[in-house]
Amino acid sequence: MLTDGKWIGPISDQHMHLDRNNRFLGAVSDFSKSGGTTIMLVHKPAFTERLPVDIQGYREAYSETISMAEEIRGKFKLEVGLVLGPHPVSWEKQIPELGLKKSTELHLEAVSLALEYIDSGIANCLGEVGRPHYPVEGEVWGAANENLIEILSMASSAKTSVQLHVEDNGERTCRELSQICRSANLPVDRAIRHYAPPNIDSEFTHGLSATVNVGKGSVETLTETVSSSSAPWGMETDFLDDKNRPGAVLGPKTVPNRTQELASSLLSSGWEESEVEDLLQNVHSVWPKSLYGL
Numbered sequence: 533m534l535t536d537g538k539w540i541g542p543i544s545d546q547h548m549h550l551d552r553n554n555r556f557l558g559a560v561s562d563f564s565k566s567g568g569t570t571i572m573l574v575h576k577p578a579f580t581e582r583l584p585v586d587i588q589g590y591r592e593a594y595s596e597t598i599s600m601a602e603e604i605r606g607k608f609k610l611e612v613g614l615v616l617g618p619h620p621v622s623w624e625k626q627i628p629e630l631g632l633k634k635s636t637e638l639h640l641e642a643v644s645l646a647l648e649y650i651d652s653g654i655a656n657c658l659g660e661v662g663r664p665h666y667p668v669e670g671e672v673w674g675a676a677n678e679n680l681i682e683i684l685s686m687a688s689s690a691k692t693s694v695q696l697h698v699e700d701n702g703e704r705t706c707r708e709l710s711q712i713c714r715s716a717n718l719p720v721d722r723a724i725r726h727y728a729p730p731n732i733d734s735e736f737t738h739g740l741s742a743t744v745n746v747g748k749g750s751v752e753t754l755t756e757t758v759s760s761s762s763a764p765w766g767m768e769t770d771f772l773d774d775k776n777r778p779g780a781v782l783g784p785k786t787v788p789n790r791t792q793e794l795a796s797s798l799l800s801s802g803w804e805e806s807e808v809e810d811l812l813q814n815v816h817s818v819w820p821k822s823l824y825g826l
Contacts, residue, residue: 548771576772684713687718725741729745730750732761746786767790
């Protein structure tokens with residue numbers, strides 16, 4: 533509900549990474565004290581260390597993410613969902629060492645393992661999977677898209693939602709992803725474009741769900757496009773909890789703060805209080821529950 537124009541209700545950061553060796557619980561505390569209620573904790577690849585070279589390595593890496601979620605639940609009154617899966621950058625970075633065939637086999641094995649955790653109820657969503665967000669050779673790009681079709685087909689069979697890590701080519705990226713979803717028989721709104729632009733117009737998203745990167749200027753664009761949106765969307769920081777990049781991508785207080793800014797912006801644009809309340813309840817509770825089964 534809104535009280536004096538302030539949202540008093542659930543607030544979800546749908547894409548956050550944490551690291552025991554960095555801020556970890558301090559970052560969670562910042563989120564909670566700012567009004568946050570739900571974190572979707574996303575598996576963080578060890579890019580600064582040696583990446584897993586076999587499925588046991590992935591099992592150990594996933595177990596660490598699972599353990600962090602359990603510790604957060606034990607120390608804070610927060611809902612914590614888990615997003616597990618192999619990062620597409622890990623796949624690409626391992627090609628020189630393992631070769632394209634073996635790197636791909638390991639990647640798909642890691643997807644299967646994540647789906648086992650989802651099926652058992654330990655995890656809630658597959659991700660972040662997708663394709664490299666930077667230019668790669670044609671053979672690698674083609675393989676990445678073949679992988680993505682296979683991964684989304686696996687997700688469709690498992691009846692799970694998927695958080696996608698992809699490049700930012702605006703509407704074109706959304707259009708291509710929606711086509712890939714259809715090829716894989718995955719309902720388009722079960723594919724969630726992570727680090728999405730704040731344009732949530734249906735002609736831009738092509739039916740994809742989105743977790744919007746709520747950086748500077750995002751509230752204005754959300755206010756402009758929300759009336760023409762048709763798919764679920766939410767907010768995220770993509771907080772990396774990286775000591776070499778403090779506060780990147782966005783700090784843990786950002787989603788609570790942007791939620792209040794969005795409420796104010798919508799009210800100033802002529803929205804009724806009840807309309808703003810319904811929207812924020814959808815963004816931070818109804819849609820996350822439908823996507824992640826929280």
